[in-house]
Amino acid sequence: MPTANASTLTSLIANLLDTLADTRSAEDALLEVDLRRRQIAGESVFSIQQNVTTGRDPADEIRLRRLYSSVADDYPVNGAKRKTLTPWTECLFLQGRVFVAEGSGALARHFDDFDQMRPYGLQSVINVPLLQGNLCYATFNVFGTRPRWRQHEVLGIRLLALAAARWVPAAPGLAYRFTGVPLTHSMEA
Template structure:
């Protein structure tokens, strides 16, 4: 019943929502109801044509924890198996355990200090290219199949709002 109630609340809230940030707040409330403690961030591709080849620039467009991960934070990523999977091929990445997070994220110590031990990164594609990522971190060391499915569905529901937010940020740059 909790899944149904959270889904109904999210649908009702998003039905008339025009503000991308407010919509993501509703998505975070559903994430919290469905998965419990954790972190949701959204990064948009901020790579510019003049950036060095092989570099991908990301900018945080939304976060559920602005103290640890403020909106506007930027990351420069080089080509790695993680960037190839998530950002180039547009495939979901699941990282479980501190070793997996440490191998992928420069801020693994901060992630661990927040009690987070696993991540699901969902690429949001537009025209076949990854325009943004929907990132859920949790305290559990392993994700269950239904949790991965829930995160992917939340990302899909959030996609139009995130792409609109990405367009706004892109035009402001």
């Protein structure tokens, strides 16, 4: 499938937003987002990870659970993992910033499960934090087979993440790991 170029990105995103306005289920919405992801990023792997960290988890850990996966056979929905504080977690969870890494060496440095990714030929990633206030309640993740992203692809993935955010619930009991304030309190402030 040929990927969208910079000039077609606007119509692709506008079409998605129109489609999502009539979509009633999260499953259907995320399938639509996934279709556009393939049009923007081409050969890639896509997932959404919910932050399911609670006040009972160790202070230096973030617990994640997969809400959506484009390759569910190898990365199943509801699969869970723990992450410690690293430049990756600090970028997404402390700073609320998009993380872009390019080149298989960069992936190997930032992802302890890179050996599991290797068979897919993945060489680059765009991770977008889904935020409520300062709380990263989920991450929108696209791993590409090309060594470098084009500027319009990064923008397109970021826009897809924003469009998907309304369909991604915050986990019950989610605690803002670094202040101990539960999500419900941070939203009332």
